[in-house]
Amino acid sequence: MTHATSPRLAPPPAGGGKLRQVRVGVAPFEEPAASGAMAASLPALPAVTLPAVVEELLNEMAEAVRECARIPDEHLLSLKFVFGLSAVQALDLVDRQSITLISSPSGRRVYQVLGSSGKTYTCLASCHYCSCPAFAFTVLRKSDSLLCKHLLAVYLSQVMRTCQQLSVSDKQLTDILLTEKKQEV
Numbered sequence: 001m002t003h004a005t006s007p008r009l010a011p012p013p014a015g016g017g018k019l020r021q022v023r024v025g026v027a028p029f030e031e032p033a034a035s036g037a038m039a040a041s042l043p044a045l046p047a048v049t050l051p052a053v054v055e056e057l058l059n060e061m062a063e064a065v066r067e068c069a070r071i072p073d074e075h076l077l078s079l080k081f082v083f084g085l086s087a088v089q090a091l092d093l094v095d096r097q098s099i100t101l102i103s104s105p106s107g108r109r110v111y112q113v114l115g116s117s118g119k120t121y122t123c124l125a126s127c128h129y130c131s132c133p134a135f136a137f138t139v140l141r142k143s144d145s146l147l148c149k150h151l152l153a154v155y156l157s158q159v160m161r162t163c164q165q166l167s168v169s170d171k172q173l174t175d176i177l178l179t180e181k182k183q184e185v
Contacts, residue, residue, distance in 0.1 A: 014136045048094040050128070051146060053082060072158070082150060084147065089116065090152035099157040100164040111163070112176075113150040123154045123181050131180060 049082070050058075061075045079087040093099065098114040111123040113130075121132045128151060129135070135148040147155075157163040 054146060057082065058155055058159055062157075064118045065160055083145075083147070086147070086152055088169040090114070090156055092148065093153035094156045094160060094162055097162060097164060099153055099162075102166045102167055102168055102173060102176065104168055104170045106170050108170070109174065110174055110177070113153055115150060120180075121150045122177065123151050124155050125151070125158070128148040 016125065055076055057075065061071050061079075064070070064075060069136055076091075077085075079091075083090070093116070096114075100108060100112045100128055102112060103109045109126070111125060113121050113123055113177060115121055119132075121130055123130045128147065130139075130148045130151045132148055132150055135151065138145045154163075
């Protein structure tokens with residue numbers, strides 16, 4: 001596969017158009033919901049958007065993992081083409097098992113990613129948010145990138161089903177989030 005001829009990796013149309021957005025619910029690459037009684041009590045996540053190219057790539061990667069338990073090289077090359085160095089850094093975070101899904105009985109789900117600096121960042125996959133400074137500056141302020149490496153690592157850990165899981169009470173989850181907020185201030 002060459003990147004120049006891949007329709008899903010084509011640049012925006014001439015004249016400054018933007019990548020097409022796709023509305024999705026819980027994406028196929030989303031970590032499977034908890035089993036048993038907890039699964040029945042989990043509400044559906046709100047619909048979110050990702051650029052179509054990212055959505056398609058993650059879905060293809062998830063399908064490949066289901067079929068052959070690995071991600072083909074062509075998908076890894078596409079990932080690097082779309083995300084550059086962040087893809088390599090995100091894969092490193094996944095390899096180091098730095099991503100933890102924290103869930104509570106009410107169905108709230110947050111991810112914590114132990115960054116390469118040793119600091120832990122909170123990611124909300126349902127709305128594409130990360131608490132790291134790179135997300136605030138590069139993604140939100142400058143719009144130079146679609147995702148930071150931590151959020152990309154969350155999506156990749158979902159695809160590869162390597163995300164660690166931790167169940168906590170609603171109060172514990174609230175305390176985790178409030179503790180992080182105090183550290184930011």
